[in-house]
Amino acid sequence: MKKIIPLLSVVLLLISCSNTDDEMIAIDNPEIALNIPTGFPEPNEFVRFNKPTKYGVELGEKLFSDKRFSADNTISCSSCHIQENAFTDGKAQGIGIEGRIGLRNTPSIQNLMFMKFYNWDGSKLQLENQPLVPIITHEEMDSSILDVIGKIQNDASYADLFKKAFGDAAITPERIYKSIAQFEYSLVSANSKYDKVKRKEGESFTAGEAKGFEIFQQKCASCHSTELFTDQSFRNIGFPLNTNSNEAGRARVTGITADYMSFRVPTLRNIEYTAPYGSFGQFPTLKAVLDYFDNGVLEAENLDPIFKNNGSSIPLTEEEKNNLIAFMKTLSDTAFVKQ
Amino acid sequence: MQNFKKYFIAATAAFAFVSCSNDDQNAVSNNLTLEFNNTFKNTTIVLGDAASASATANTSAAGQVHHFSELKYVISNIRLVKEDGSEVPYNVNDLDKGAAVIDQSKTASLSYVLTNVPSASYKLIKFGLGIKPEQNTLDQVRFPKFYAAAGANDTQMMWEWGSGYRFTKVEGFYDTDNKAMSIHTGSTVEGTAGAYTQGVNAYRDITLNLTTNAVVGSSAPKIKIKADFDKMLSGKINTITLSTGTGMNDNATPNVHTAAQMVKFVDNLGGNGTNDISGMFSVTAVEN
Numbered sequence: 001m002k003k004i005i006p007l008l009s010v011v012l013l014l015i016s017c018s019n020t021d022d023e024m025i026a027i028d029n030p031e032i033a034l035n036i037p038t039g040f041p042e043p044n045e046f047v048r049f050n051k052p053t054k055y056g057v058e059l060g061e062k063l064f065s066d067k068r069f070s071a072d073n074t075i076s077c078s079s080c081h082i083q084e085n086a087f088t089d090g091k092a093q094g095i096g097i098e099g100r101i102g103l104r105n106t107p108s109i110q111n112l113m114f115m116k117f118y119n120w121d122g123s124k125l126q127l128e129n130q131p132l133v134p135i136i137t138h139e140e141m142d143s144s145i146l147d148v149i150g151k152i153q154n155d156a157s158y159a160d161l162f163k164k165a166f167g168d169a170a171i172t173p174e175r176i177y178k179s180i181a182q183f184e185y186s187l188v189s190a191n192s193k194y195d196k197v198k199r200k201e202g203e204s205f206t207a208g209e210a211k212g213f214e215i216f217q218q219k220c221a222s223c224h225s226t227e228l229f230t231d232q233s234f235r236n237i238g239f240p241l242n243t244n245s246n247e248a249g250r251a252r253v254t255g256i257t258a259d260y261m262s263f264r265v266p267t268l269r270n271i272e273y274t275a276p277y278g279s280f281g282q283f284p285t286l287k288a289v290l291d292y293f294d295n296g297v298l299e300a301e302n303l304d305p306i307f308k309n310n311g312s313s314i315p316l317t318e319e320e321k322n323n324l325i326a327f328m329k330t331l332s333d334t335a336f337v338k339q
Numbered sequence: 340m341q342n343f344k345k346y347f348i349a350a351t352a353a354f355a356f357v358s359c360s361n362d363d364q365n366a367v368s369n370n371l372t373l374e375f376n377n378t379f380k381n382t383t384i385v386l387g388d389a390a391s392a393s394a395t396a397n398t399s400a401a402g403q404v405h406h407f408s409e410l411k412y413v414i415s416n417i418r419l420v421k422e423d424g425s426e427v428p429y430n431v432n433d434l435d436k437g438a439a440v441i442d443q444s445k446t447a448s449l450s451y452v453l454t455n456v457p458s459a460s461y462k463l464i465k466f467g468l469g470i471k472p473e474q475n476t477l478d479q480v481r482f483p484k485f486y487a488a489a490g491a492n493d494t495q496m497m498w499e500w501g502s503g504y505r506f507t508k509v510e511g512f513y514d515t516d517n518k519a520m521s522i523h524t525g526s527t528v529e530g531t532a533g534a535y536t537q538g539v540n541a542y543r544d545i546t547l548n549l550t551t552n553a554v555v556g557s558s559a560p561k562i563k564i565k566a567d568f569d570k571m572l573s574g575k576i577n578t579i580t581l582s583t584g585t586g587m588n589d590n591a592t593p594n595v596h597t598a599a600q601m602v603k604f605v606d607n608l609g610g611n612g613t614n615d616i617s618g619m620f621s622v623t624a625v626e627n
């Protein structure tokens with residue numbers, strides 16, 4: 001009997017080899033060129049295992065806005081990640097089915113291909129592992145991947161897209177995760193006024209924006225650095241605390257006390273569109289964030305040294321605040337948010 | 340390729356079927372029952388809500404009185420060790436067939452029956468408290484039964500944000516004013532064994548000597564395992580004082596998820612894997 005299995009496998013393998021699906025993929029579903037904007041960091045190491053393709057991205061986008069992902073068919077990924085808001089929702093904390101309020105503020109979805117850590121606490125390192133979380137989370141979609149597949153598997157438009165993207169019509173969890181990630185990889189924002197000034201495409205900063213950029217480089221760029229405007233480190237900067245006992249910031253993942261209430265430095269690209277701010281939406285406006293920095297942040301044992309060594313604050317005049325806000329608005333990419 | 344997989348599975352399933360009908364290990368005498376007795380010291384725990392008069396109260400080494408309203412944990416990766424030292428794994432790669440949620444509120448769950456255990460005389464049992472990282476992925480396709488059991492509304496043994504299972508879930512009350520306590524443990528590791536890139540591995544391997552050998556084949560033995568939850572706060576490794584609040588050292592509420600606090604509970608319940616390999620567990624009797 002032991003001999004039959006390998007034999008059978010060889011035969012089956014031969015049969016499946018004569019199938020031309022593989023070539024069809026190469027012809028019909030081209031990889032999308034990853035154009036990495038100048039100065040952006042290297043892509044996440046997992047991207048090369050799931051390179052975006054034409055139909056992979058198309059499928060991912062369709063899945064991203066499918067409400068059947070939630071238990072009661074009322075909420076899709078795009079209900080919380082709305083493109084006009086740079087894929088955020090304008091709410092302090094994410095709101096899932098039946099109005100259930102989640103733990104944290106919905107982050108933007110942009111340039112994720114270049115990120116090494118996902119979520120406020122960096123709990124995920126690979127984008128393909130992320131979609132399951134909102135699907136099963138009670139306060140978000142409260143469903144399961146097999147329920148989702150059950151609801152969409154008789155939908156002819158999906159059969160066609162899965163076939164185009166993956167060679168046959170089978171709907172599997174891995175294919176769902178991969179295509180959603182491919183769609184997310186394709187969301188690159190690098191066409192703001194800031195980018196055009198930097199690339200010398202004929203635009204220039206106003207006097208206020210230029211001054212704002214200067215202050216930014218002095219007082220903000222040690223954390224909001226690189227072309228992503230985040231150094232992807234985790235820091236406690238003394239923002240008002242989320243008293244939900246499930247919140248511990250990065251320490252929830254690492255178990256390291258020094259990571260308590262530390263969060264990933266957020267990107268500031270498209271920040272104009274992503275209010276409210278902070279890990280659970282503590283600040284309604286950019287002005288409120290800057291006033292808070294100016295007035296002084298909360299003390300903590302593990303407060304970031306940049307604050308600890310500077311009297312727990314970033315002193316800013318009203319003029320500096322206005323200029324900083326003007327500069328941050330140059331990071332708005334109108335084409336990206338379709339406005 | 341996908342089709343090939345289907346054929347292969349179908350083919351192997353068919354073979355497995357054939358091979359099953361060939362052996363006769365289905366006999367009841369090849370059953371082995373693990374009977375869990377969840378206690379505070381030697382008293383079996385009775386659960387109860389905040390004001391309950393019947394709930395079993397316990398006092399920790401730090402002097403904190405406490406009782407539980409909910410008590411659940413996951414066991415998996417069961418292995419039996421024969422007299423000659425050889426190890427017999429029991430469906431260790433299949434959570435549907437080899438893992439269970441022990442739930443103090445469900446009497447049936449306290450007896451876990453292993454079936455088709457090879458006839459032999461066993462001197463030792465090993466099992467995991469929790470689930471090994473490589474299986475701890477909430478894979479509903481691979482392990483639909485275990486996924487459903489752990490995710491059931493009255494069980495809630497899933498850590499959604501960590502895409503893994505909860506390993507222990509203890510809810511209860513402490514101090515004379517009955518403050519809520521909520522101790523959850525689970526893994527947050529990323530990466531592969533030997534090269535974890537971040538997080539905490541809360542899986543613990545337990546090794547227990549049997550009081551007398553369990554003889555499978557001639558009879559269907561029962562191994563009585565005590566899980567002494569007194570050890571949770573007053574363990575061999577850590578003496579824990581509960582405190583409520585949102586500071587980084589507060590530990591009574593789920594911010595024990597700040598795994599630094601969580602690990603103390605994990606080590607008390609399941610040992611640290613080096614000088615303590617039994618944690619709160621011990622074998623009180625073997626009935627052949």
